[in-house]
Amino acid sequence: MKKAILLFSLVLLASCGNDKKTETMSTSEEAHGHSHTHGLAPHTENTIHQYAPTVALLNSIYEGDITPQQMVQQGNIGLGTVNHLAGELVAVDGVVYTIDAEGGIAKAADDLESPNMTMINFQPKQTVTVENIGSYEDLTRELQKYATSRNSFYAYRIKGKFKYLKMASAHKVENEDVSLFDYLDTRVMYTRENLKGTLVGLFTPDYLGNIVIPGMHFHFLSDDIKLGGHLEDIKFDKLSIEIQEVNQVNLQLPKTKKFRNKDLKQGAAPKATAKQNGK
Amino acid sequence: MKKAILLFSLVLLASCGNDKKTETMSTSEEAHGHSHTHGLAPHTENTIHQYAPTVALLNSIYEGDITPQQMVQQGNIGLGTVNHLAGELVAVDGVVYTIDAEGGIAKAADDLESPNMTMINFQPKQTVTVENIGSYEDLTRELQKYATSRNSFYAYRIKGKFKYLKMASAHKVENEDVSLFDYLDTRVMYTRENLKGTLVGLFTPDYLGNIVIPGMHFHFLSDDIKLGGHLEDIKFDKLSIEIQEVNQVNLQLPKTKKFRNKDLKQGAAPKATAKQNGK
Numbered sequence: 376m377k378k379a380i381l382l383f384s385l386v387l388l389a390s391c392g393n394d395k396k397t398e399t400m401s402t403s404e405e406a407h408g409h410s411h412t413h414g415l416a417p418h419t420e421n422t423i424h425q426y427a428p429t430v431a432l433l434n435s436i437y438e439g440d441i442t443p444q445q446m447v448q449q450g451n452i453g454l455g456t457v458n459h460l461a462g463e464l465v466a467v468d469g470v471v472y473t474i475d476a477e478g479g480i481a482k483a484a485d486d487l488e489s490p491n492m493t494m495i496n497f498q499p500k501q502t503v504t505v506e507n508i509g510s511y512e513d514l515t516r517e518l519q520k521y522a523t524s525r526n527s528f529y530a531y532r533i534k535g536k537f538k539y540l541k542m543a544s545a546h547k548v549e550n551e552d553v554s555l556f557d558y559l560d561t562r563v564m565y566t567r568e569n570l571k572g573t574l575v576g577l578f579t580p581d582y583l584g585n586i587v588i589p590g591m592h593f594h595f596l597s598d599d600i601k602l603g604g605h606l607e608d609i610k611f612d613k614l615s616i617e618i619q620e621v622n623q624v625n626l627q628l629p630k631t632k633k634f635r636n637k638d639l640k641q642g643a644a645p646k647a648t649a650k651q652n653g654k
Numbered sequence: 655m656k657k658a659i660l661l662f663s664l665v666l667l668a669s670c671g672n673d674k675k676t677e678t679m680s681t682s683e684e685a686h687g688h689s690h691t692h693g694l695a696p697h698t699e700n701t702i703h704q705y706a707p708t709v710a711l712l713n714s715i716y717e718g719d720i721t722p723q724q725m726v727q728q729g730n731i732g733l734g735t736v737n738h739l740a741g742e743l744v745a746v747d748g749v750v751y752t753i754d755a756e757g758g759i760a761k762a763a764d765d766l767e768s769p770n771m772t773m774i775n776f777q778p779k780q781t782v783t784v785e786n787i788g789s790y791e792d793l794t795r796e797l798q799k800y801a802t803s804r805n806s807f808y809a810y811r812i813k814g815k816f817k818y819l820k821m822a823s824a825h826k827v828e829n830e831d832v833s834l835f836d837y838l839d840t841r842v843m844y845t846r847e848n849l850k851g852t853l854v855g856l857f858t859p860d861y862l863g864n865i866v867i868p869g870m871h872f873h874f875l876s877d878d879i880k881l882g883g884h885l886e887d888i889k890f891d892k893l894s895i896e897i898q899e900v901n902q903v904n905l906q907l908p909k910t911k912k913f914r915n916k917d918l919k920q921g922a923a924p925k926a927t928a929k930q931n932g933k
Contacts, residue, residue, distance in 0.1 A: 422904075430861045524914035527907060582709045582918050585861055586905075622909060625701075626865075628806060628901040635803035639861050 422623040423528050423577065424449035426492040428586045431629065432555050434639050437548055439490035439629045443471040443483040446494050449625075452532060452575040454594045455492030460558065461547035464489060465594040465603050467573050472596060474603040476546035478565055480596065490629070493587060495530045495577065499617035506613045514609055515591050518578065521618055526580050528621035531593070533574040535614040541566045542595060542604025564607060572597035574606060577621075585641065586626050701902040702807050702856065703728035705771040707865045710908065711834050713918050716827055718769035718908045722750040722762040725773050728904075731811060731854040733873045733884075734771030739837065740826035743768060744873040744882050746852050751875060753882040755825035757844055759875065769908070772866060774809045774856065778896035785892045793888055794870050797857065800897055805859050807900035810872070812853040814893040820845045821874060821883025843886060851876035853885060856900075864920065865905050 426441040438458050446453060446466060453466035463474040464483065471483040505517045522529050543562045576593030583589065593606035628634065705720040717737050725732060725745060732745035742753040743762065750762040784796045801808050822841045855872030862868065872885035907913065 428861065526914060526916065526918060580918070582707065582864055582920055583905075585864060622907040623904065625902065625904045626862075630901060635805060637805065639805060639859070641861055 420496065420498065421619075421621050422496070422625050423530075423579075423587060423621050424494040424496075425587050425624055425626045426455075426494075427490055427629050427634070428626060429491070429588050430585050430639055430641060431634055431637075432491055433641075434637055435552055435554060436629070436631075436634055436637060437490050437551060438631060438633055439488055439492075440631050441489050441492055441627070441629075443485060443487055446471055446489070446492055450494035450496040452497045452530070453492060453494035454576065454592060455489045456545055458488045458490055459547045459551070460490075460545040463544050463594060463603070463605055464492065465575065465596050466494060467575055467596050472600070472603060474544045474594070474605075476544050476563065478542060478544055478602045478604045480600050480603050493577065493592075495619075495621065497530055497532060497575075497617075497619060499530075499532065499619045501618045503616050503618060504613065505616050508609060508611050508614075510610070511591075511606070511608050518591065518616070518618075522578065523620070526582070528580070528583075528587075528624065529578040530619045530621055531574070531576050531578075532617045533593075533614055534572075535611065536569060536571045537567075537574075537609060537611050537614075539566065539568050539608070539610035540570060540595060540604075540606065541608035543607050544604050565604065566608075567602065570597055570602065571599075572602075574609075576606070583624065586624060699775065699777065700898075700900050701775070701904050702809075702858075702866060702900050703773040703775075704866050704903055704905045705734075705773075706769055706908050706913070707905060708770070708867050709864050709918055709920060710913055710916075711770055712920075713916055714831055714833060715908070715910075715913055715916060716769050716830060717910060717912055718767055718771075719910050720768050720771055720906070720908075722764060722766055725750055725768070725771055729773035729775040731776045731809070732771060732773035733855065733871060734768045735824055737767045737769055738826045738830070739769075739824040742823050742873060742882070742884055743771065744854065744875050745773060746854055746875050751879070751882060753823045753873070753884075755823050755842065757821060757823055757881045757883045759879050759882050772856065772871075774898075774900065776809055776811060776854075776896075776898060778809075778811065778898045780897045782895050782897060783892065784895050787888060787890050787893075789889070790870075790885070790887050797870065797895070797897075801857065802899070805861070807859070807862075807866075807903065808857040809898045809900055810853070810855050810857075811896045812872075812893055813851075814890065815848060815850045816846075816853075816888060816890050816893075818845065818847050818887070818889035819849060819874060819883075819885065820887035822886050823883050844883065845887075846881065849876055849881065850878075851881075853888075855885070862903065865903060 427439050437460050447469050451469040455464035457473060465472050465474060472480050473483050474480060503521055508514050541564055543564050548558060572595055574593045574595050578591050579587040579589045581589045595606055596603045706718050716739050726748050730748040734743035736752060744751050751759050752762050753759060782800055787793050820843055822843050827837060851874055853872045853874050857870050858866040858868045860868045874885055875882045
């Protein structure tokens with residue numbers, strides 16, 4: 376049984392193949408200005424901005440009310456999904472992209488809405504070189520070597536040429552009441568070899584799994600902005616990985632009727648990959 | 655068995671018996687300035703600022719590193735506890751007070767640190783009149799009538815003369831490894847009749863109980879700034895209650911070694927009162 380939780384990676388490559396180390400982001404003052412206008416939390420250093428808790432998806436709440444314009448106020452990289460699970464989202468360099476069911480990319484429409492989005496104002500504090508990755512487990516194990524606390528978030532960005540990528544995306548739910556796990560079993564996986572692009576993602580400790588999808592979670596965007604997806608498996612020879620420990624999370628609750636009125640049942644949150652679920 | 659989770663109500667009465675309806679708070683711009691200096695989240699409308707998740711207390715982490723100066727940047731009312739559980743905290747009108755084991759009040763020292771603090775920039779949107787409250791359950795039931803979503807936070811402030819208050823405070827742990835529930839069994843309760851003061855508190859839905867103490871949670875400060883405590887039971891004839899629904903929570907993780915290195919076990923979070931635990 377495949378159980379791959381949808382991850383949504385909004386990718387905003389200011390320019391394809393941009394190697395500059397400096398981030399393109401609004402100044403702190405501009406960000407505050409936006410926040411006043413729209414009532415959202417401003418860009419805050421060292422903060423995971425989470426729209427809707429994981430527990431909403433687990434209760435089949437597949438509709439939300441956050442838009443791409445609001446997302447990019449909260450960070451420059453991100454992962455999410457589209458309303459009714461009609462695709463994944465990835466944000467890179469401050470631009471939000473949709474990923475269709477086969478991995479195809481488009482810039483997110485202004486009126487797009489999402490039921491679950493994680494944005495990070497990525498300011499990496501550390502760059503490490505990782506070699507000989509033959510699986511998702513290898514990558515997880517290597518990254519955990521650099522996690523100095525088991526109770527913090529860690530945000531990651533990996534740019535380069537990937538020898539092998541296995542990905543999943545999302546297709547619109549036919550029945551809005553379907554359970555998340557039943558839905559995930561129906562997803563298509565696709566693979567690519569020797570593809571250049573960017574992975575953005577984060578590690579969330581289990582005790583925060585009700586809020587943010589727990590474990591390692593990555594979304595991909597190719598350099599040619601043609602292919603993306605939720606990462607399921609990976610191989611590469613040698614790549615640099617940028618890392619930022621994050622010690623704050625800002626959770627924004629949806630204001631939709633569906634969320635406000637739902638009798639939320641609690642359950643174990645799904646891990647980000649099929650393999651992490653032992654399937 | 656008494657199981658009353660410590661609630662910490664920082665109370666900041668700008669002046670004793672102050673009846674002005676307008677809040678004394680820094681302007682948004684000033685707050686942002688502070689946040690830049692200290693790296694904390696700025697005052698954000700409609701946000702619960704939580705220092706340390708509930709799960710830390712549940713894992714016997716009774717030391718933290720947030721100070722009163724940092725707390726008052728995050729809101730004008732609040733509840734918390736002192737390091738080593740050597741007292742409770744209550745914030746009213748932007749001033750943080752300690753509550754000793756017998757309920758005695760002192761302004762919090764600048765070098766005080768807390769392992770768990772909830773601050774709210776209280777801007778009530780609604781004032782309701784509640785009558786004939788004979789118990790904590792009565793109060794909870796009445797307040798729930800005004801909660802239009804079961805999945806949001808609700809912040810409350812109740813000023814007036816209380817016919818009966820049963821309270822608990824906290825005394826310094828003798829053994830830092832004691833479980834929270836064993837500790838709570840050892841707390842002293844005290845009661846007062848016909849006392850004027852302010853209750854500040856909030857309702858947290860269960861699905862966020864790992865982060866903020868779930869259920870109704872109130873701390874008290876008397877108008878003469880002599881007595882306070884964590885509310886356990888209450889009676890009053892007729893009082894106005896100010897209410898603010900809150901749809902955002904900002905969780906700040908402690909940066910202490912103890913928190914960073916702890917193997918956090920998850921368990922059911924304690925409710926805020928002994929009665930809510932069915933004891």
